[in-house]
Amino acid sequence: MIFTHLYFFRQYDISDVTADEEEVKRFLPELNQPSARRRRDLVRRTRNDLARWETEKLHIAVTGNSGVGKSSFINAIRGLHPGDAGWAPVDVVEGTMRPTQYNHPVFPNILLWDLPGVGTKNFRRETYMAQVEFERYDFYIIICAGRFTENDLWLAETIHQKGKTFFFVRTKVQQEIDNARRVYAGESVFDENVVLRKMRKNCSDSLPKSRGRELFLIDNYEPQLYDFGKLAMAIIHQSPHKKKEAATFGMCLLTEDVIKAKEEELKKRIWKTALMVAVTEASPIDFLGISSTDEYLLKEAHFYREQFQLTDAHLEKYASAEGKTKQEFVECKQLKSTILSHRAKIPMLLNMLGKSSPKVNFILLPVLTAVTSGAVSFGTAMKFLRVALNVAVEDVRKINRAMKSHTR
Structure with a gap:
């Protein structure tokens, strides 16, 4: 049958x-x-299947030096604005002194973590992984606002050696383009793509050639522009298999x-x-x-x-x-x-x-x-x-x- x-x-x-x-x-x-018991079991199992993604916790670590835009990124990827519940305060002076958890605005099983940057007196390389509880996170997003530092590269290599996924992200793209537009205000033609290519090359030059990891250029205040959409899809595709559904349903950026x-x-x-x-x-x-x-x-x-x-x-x-x-x-x-x-x-x-x-x-x-x-x-x-x-x-x-x- x-x-x-x-x-x-x-x-x-x-x-x-x-x-x-x-x-x-x-x-x-x-x-x-089709006995009553069989039907009850079928409904129970089907409901559990449909709700399983809600029980899979997805932990996303966001790290980088103070002032690179980590909090703004965490707000942008959750679709939050100043005044919204759960909005991460943007403070470039104090910086992050401990791993700080931010919940998804709708789904509590999706968690973003603002991690302190590595290489400071409070977070040295030799103790960093233990201090931030490395194994907790499904993958890492390493952020810079210019060029990646030696500490960023050390962290990327360590993450790679431990078998986890990471992404290189360069923020504040719109600010860079606006600065270039002011510099070349007297020119008859301003080409934004030329600025983007220079930014990508400058940032890529600080990365190891052998790594082969894609670089994403984004602006936290213009998430519909540049590489934010590509980054969103990379997060979905690179999430652990059983957590892909959670990553997809939890993505707030709608490219x-x-x-x-x-x-x-x-x-x-x-x-x-x-x-x-x-x-x-x-x-x-x-x-x-x-x-x-x-x-x-x-x-x-x-x-x-x-x-x-x-x-x-x-x-x-x-x-x-x-x-x-x-x-x-x-x-x-x-x-x-x-x-x-x-x-x-x-x-x-x-x-x-x-x-x-x-x-x-x-x-x-x-x-x-x-x-x-x-x-x-x-x-x-x-x-x-x-x-x-x-x-x-x-x-x-x-x-x-x-x-x-x-x-x-």
């Missing part, structure tokens, strides 16, 4: 909803024997590549969420512990809005920056994801989104038909989650385009 289901599973295009065949196999025994990475991870959740809803809908027992399966689907849709910074709080900030009310901003940008905040039945929301009958490949439909009466619920859930994700992705791209045109 399992092999029949898997054969059917292969016949459908699942390119828009990622589902690994081996992963599907793990769920089939419960579907083939096009990050949007795609988030979209792919969210797609992986769709069939599992729909499966849970179908099993619960077909059973007289409330396995999800909620008032309705519609509520559970709306909770997942809210997670999409949260991931792409489309919640009401985010929209209020965007609107305020343009001198508009939230409603004016939503109408001006023609955003549809706000519909996902309505407490309505799922078919009604699909109609409101203008997607009442999207094409759906029912990849698990025969399995559900054979063991439950929840096939319609499964199909509706799949439709809704696909539409909700597509709408959220469309909206964040609209906002990104508007922000880019506004800054030109």
